[in-house]
Amino acid sequence: MTAPTPPAEAELSLTEARDIAVAASLPAAGFPDVSGALAHLHAVQLDSIRTLARAHQLTLTARVPCTTTQAVDNALNNGPEPLAFDYPAHALALLPLADWPLWAFRRRATRRRCEYPDQQTRTALLDRIERDGPLSLRQLRDGAKAGAGWDWSPTKTAVEFLVWSGELASTRRTNGQRLFDLAERCIPAAFLSDQASDDACLTELLTHAGAALGVATTDDLADYLRIPTPVAARILPDTRLASVRVEGWKTGWADPQALTGTAQPHRVPVFLGPFDNLIWYRPRVQRLFGFAQVFEAYKPPASRQYGYYVCPLLADSRLIGRADFARSDTTLTIQRASLEADAGPQANTFFAQACRTLAVANGQTRIELADLAADTTADQAALHHAVVNAEAASAACSPAPRRRHKTHRP
Structure with a gap:
C-alpha cells in the first residue's frame, strides 16, 4: 500500500510573508x-x-x-x-x-x-x-x-x-x-484549572502564537512564549499550523487562515511602541523587514544611536523610519527622527500622519519639534517640514479655536 503523499508546502515570497505578518x-x-x-x-x-x-x-x-x-x-x-x-x-x-x-x-x-x-x-x-x-x-x-x-x-x-x-x-x-x-x-472558576498536560498547553499556545504572528520560524514561535526552541520544534507538528517555505528562510510555519489571502495588512502609517508584538524578536524584524530594531533606554545617553524611547514607523507593510518621543500632558515631542534609506517618496507624509495619530491616541493636542541641529541634513529638514505642515493643517481643521503652538521651522 502506497503511503499518502504529504501536502505540498506553500511557498511565499518575502513580500508575501511580510504582508501576512x-x-x-x-x-x-x-x-x-x-x-x-x-x-x-x-x-x-x-x-x-x-x-x-x-x-x-x-x-x-x-x-x-x-x-x-x-x-x-x-x-x-x-x-x-x-x-x-x-x-x-x-x-x-x-x-x-x-x-x-x-x-x-x-x-x-x-x-x-x-x-x-x-x-x-x-x-x-x-x-x-x-x-x-x-x-x-x-x-x-x-x-x-x-x-x-x-x-x-x-x-x-x-x-x-x-x-x-x-x-x-x-x-x-x-x-x-x-x-x-x-x-x-x-480568576473565574471556569478558567481556574491546572489539568492540561505540558504538551497540551504548549500545543494550544503555539497555535495561538502562530495566529498572532501569521507566518514565523520555529525560533519566532518559541520566542513568543519564551520556551526553548527544541521544545517548540517537537510540538509544532502537532499544531494546526501549516509548514511553509519563505524566500530566504529555512522552515516556516503559518496559520492556515493567514494563507487564504483574505486578511489585509495595516496600511495607515503608525508608530509602534518599542515593546509591540510585531517587533518583539529582533532577528525576526531583521529577517522580515531588513530593519535593525534596537532599544537604547538603558544605554548611557552618549551611546545611543537613535534615542531613549524610540518607536519604529510602520507604513505600507514596511518599517521605514523611527522617532524618539517624549510627552507632557498636552504635547507630543519629537526628540529625534530618522528615515530608512529606502523609505520612499511618501515617507515624510507617512511620518507626519503617524505623529498626528500617536498624539491623538495619547491625548496630546500639540506636536513639538526639538530644535534642529546646525548640521541638519536636507532630508531631516524635509521631514520636520512635513510634521509642521501636518500640525498646521490639524489646527486649521480644529472645530474650536485654540492657542496656536509654536514649532521650530527648518
Whole structure:
C-alpha cells in the first residue's frame, strides 16, 4: 500500500510573508475593543517606562480604533469583570483570562525551581492577602526599604514567584500599581484549572502564537512564549499550523487562515511602541523587514544611536523610519527622527500622519519639534517640514479655536 503523499508546502515570497505578518498582528480593520485585541494577540507586554505611554497602552491603541491610552486602562481596570491577568509569558505581559489553564506548564515548572519560596514565606504572604484583600507590592513590603527598578527585595521575589506558580494573581491595578490577590478569588472558576498536560498547553499556545504572528520560524514561535526552541520544534507538528517555505528562510510555519489571502495588512502609517508584538524578536524584524530594531533606554545617553524611547514607523507593510518621543500632558515631542534609506517618496507624509495619530491616541493636542541641529541634513529638514505642515493643517481643521503652538521651522 502506497503511503499518502504529504501536502505540498506553500511557498511565499518575502513580500508575501511580510504582508501576512503585518495583517496578522495589525489587521487593516483593527479590533473592535481591547478585549478583542487581547484575545487575538494572547499576550501584550508590560513595562514600567512611561516617557511616552505604558507599553501595553501603545500596543493596544495601535490596534483598537477610536481609543486612547486612558481608555485602555479604564477597560482593563474598571469593568465589571477583569479582562486579563499579568503573567511572565513573553516577559511580563497581560494575558486574556481564558488562557489561564494553558500556562499550567509554567506554573508547575515554577514550583520545582530552587528559588520558589519556602513554606513559611508562602504561608505568611498568602495569609496576609487572604485577610486584608488585594494588596500592592508597596503595601506588602510594610514600609521596609524598597528597591527600585530591577532591585528585587525578598518580598518582591517571593510575590513574583507566587504569581508565576499561580497561587497569587494580578488582574487589577490602582494608581499604576499591580494588586495581588489569591488566584481563586480573582480568576473565574471556569478558567481556574491546572489539568492540561505540558504538551497540551504548549500545543494550544503555539497555535495561538502562530495566529498572532501569521507566518514565523520555529525560533519566532518559541520566542513568543519564551520556551526553548527544541521544545517548540517537537510540538509544532502537532499544531494546526501549516509548514511553509519563505524566500530566504529555512522552515516556516503559518496559520492556515493567514494563507487564504483574505486578511489585509495595516496600511495607515503608525508608530509602534518599542515593546509591540510585531517587533518583539529582533532577528525576526531583521529577517522580515531588513530593519535593525534596537532599544537604547538603558544605554548611557552618549551611546545611543537613535534615542531613549524610540518607536519604529510602520507604513505600507514596511518599517521605514523611527522617532524618539517624549510627552507632557498636552504635547507630543519629537526628540529625534530618522528615515530608512529606502523609505520612499511618501515617507515624510507617512511620518507626519503617524505623529498626528500617536498624539491623538495619547491625548496630546500639540506636536513639538526639538530644535534642529546646525548640521541638519536636507532630508531631516524635509521631514520636520512635513510634521509642521501636518500640525498646521490639524489646527486649521480644529472645530474650536485654540492657542496656536509654536514649532521650530527648518
